[in-house]
Amino acid sequence: MFDTHSLIWYTHDESKLTKRGLELIDKARQSIAYVSAISFWEIALKVKNSQIDIGMNVAEYKSRIRKLGFIEILSVTGDDYIDSVQLDFSHKDPVDRVLIIQAQNRNLKLLTKDQVIKKFYEKCVW
Known part of the structure; x- marks a missing residue:
């Protein structure tokens, strides 16, 4: 499962992904990979606030x-x-909380560079 930043990097600048991350994506191409619907909400917020430019709506x-x-x-x-509200509240980012729970509840690896997420979910790959 893609974290929001890993999805953006995959589609816009693969050089920001690690070899291990790219290998995981290549493997997923043979079957399936996932991205949370909440990632599109996060992307929309970042685009609206001019934090990122994805080159399209x-x-x-x-x-x-x-x-x-x-x-x-x-x-x-x-x-x-x-x-998601059952997670330790030291992690306050609501999008990350949902991503962690979705990956956990579905037993998915989570492709993320986020060190905070890695503290809450052991099946992170980077």
Whole structure:
């Protein structure tokens, strides 16, 4: 499963990903990889606040991701939101909390550089 930044780097600047991360993505191309729907909310906020430029609107970006053919967009369930508040509150980023819970509840590896996330979920890859 992609963390938001790893998805953006995969689609815009693969050089920011590690060899191990690229190998995981290559392996996923043979089956399936996931990105959380909440990542598109996070991207939309960052675009709106001029924190990132993805070169297109977020709806087009989401369509581009779908057209890759191996990335499935995971909907966030009510249980995901409820479970996310059970995490230690020293991690306050609500998007990260949801990503951690989605990966954990589905037993997925999470492709992330985020050191804080790595403290909360042992199946992180970077």
